[in-house]
Amino acid sequence: MVEENSCVAVYEEHLQAETAVRQLLEEGFDAEKLSIVGKGWQREEHPIGFYNTGDRMKLWGAQGAFWGGLWGLLLGAAFFWVPGLGAVIIAGPLVGVLVAALEGAAVVGGLSVLGAALYSIGIPRDSIIRYETAIKSDQYLLIVHGGQSEVERAHDVLATGDALDVTIHLS
Amino acid sequence: MNPESTFFTESTRSLKQSALFSELADSSIADILSRCRRETWKRRRQLPMEETWKRFHILLSGRVRLSRSNPENGRMITLFLLGPGDPFCIFSLLDGEAHDVMLETLDDVTLLSMPMSEARQWLNEHPEFNRKLLPYLGEKMCSLAGLASDLALHDTETRLARLILRYVDSGTQEQHVTPRLINDLSHEFLAEMIGSVRVVVNRQLQHWKQEGIIDAHRGHLEVEALQELAKRADNHLVKIPA
């Protein structure tokens, strides 16, 4: 079960998100408590890509080199086609949450499947809409899951970096 | 909060709409925001004040109540019901001490949060803010004093009528009004705002409904006859049968 407190940072560039992930790891944060969400490059519509929730992502074909650095740091990765958002790549514990949402465990009215996943980890609706917009405009979400003091500490680390904004979500 | 943040404009707008912060210069608001982080709290989040009093919060959306409870008899009393633009907790901002208050969100809330020491420093650096802060404190003190007097001096019907009137814009000529902030609260919650219990509030509201003073259905409260309700708030000649 993923904890229902989180700290979410939004980045313009994948490199900034990657730097932030490394910074968190240096500060002693657990890689298994970090999730990343970004937009994939696929144009054609897939109902769903594929997901694995156990292994570290190794290679993503042509995009592997591009994503490798960032995604290789995190556990579990998935590639989804989310109606309304398009291709979305997710790594970290959020994958499991999203899979649960896909399998119907958490259907929340009016939200995309990504939104439903974010909702189930304690992020309120109006924030979700903002995050979906961020994804649509090719930005990246870095999510730190944890207890209140952990996500507060994460905020302090991330607030000094390149994030467009950082928000703490408590429930 | 970073000025480039997508939430910066939105937070500025929220502060500009609040009575307390509306007259601040853009630069002063930017100064507040630069010291703040943004948080969201889920509905029904409860936390004892000792966990929050070291930080200063400004509510941007949603409602929060500050209350006290008696664990022995399970009773609860709401001291403050806060809405967008309200800061908390002003007790600790003022005297820097922890205190016996419980905090609970009634909705999903968005808020700004900064260390109490930063808030106090900001206050020192912006004496012009006192022109708004002092009247605000006066209003809050007045409402606490009103609560205490009502509890000591008035019966439940009067207290309930006064509670509702406190959330109706004064000076309105309309007979039909929707109270602010409290119109969707449960009877239990209303009871906790006047030091009563659910069944009593429920019975009173039913009675007023029969009299055509209010309309209440499924967690929604409307005043139908404001004049009559005001009468109930002031005099005690009209008693309901037990």
Next chain:
Amino acid sequence: MLACMQPRSEMDIKALLRHTPLFEGLDGAVLDEMLSHFRRETWKQGRRISEQESGQRFHIILSGRLKMGQINPDTGRMVTLFLLQPGDAFDVISLLDGQPNPVILEARDDLLMLSTPMQEARRWIEEHPAFNRSFLPYLGQQMRSLANLAGDLALHDTETRLARLILRHLQPEAPGQPLRLIHNLSHESLAEMIGSVRVVVNRQLQHWQREGVVVTRRGELLIKELETLLKKAMQFSRHTP
């Protein structure tokens, strides 16, 4: 009803105010400047007026105690919101928000005070932001005491409220000594501080006397069994079989 001033030197007043939470931090020159705006005023014990009748003036108490409360005109019952003592100021609420405050003021003792028009006090505070360093904590304390009163009224029975009232006014170093601030108050006055009536407070105190928890000597309430009173204030003992 304004009586003539008792002769009391400026030095005395300054020495007194220096030991009060509101004014202790003020620079000497600022304090002098402030005092120049005030006039002296005395009220006889028992004087009871509404806040409006007090002439929209801001007062600082130099000696004596003042009750500030509200009355239910239908029942005549009064509740004391604040019992103010030397160094306290009133009416803070109407100073802050500029609205008349529907309270009753009653001199519990002969009062010696300083007073200035509300408007003047407001202007002075605006011009001296440094005053806020002590004014804001003072407001915090006032609010806290109101919160205590409201909380107790809604949550606790009379016995618990009375025990809590007494404990809040204990001399911290000398619990057996006369109480701070509420010493030698009548049972009626005590009742007004906890939203009760004289007979109930009277009965409760007699009961505690028989239990040996408190003793009354020359109108002073003295505590004999602090532990027991603490238990009553926390309501521990009540529901345990």
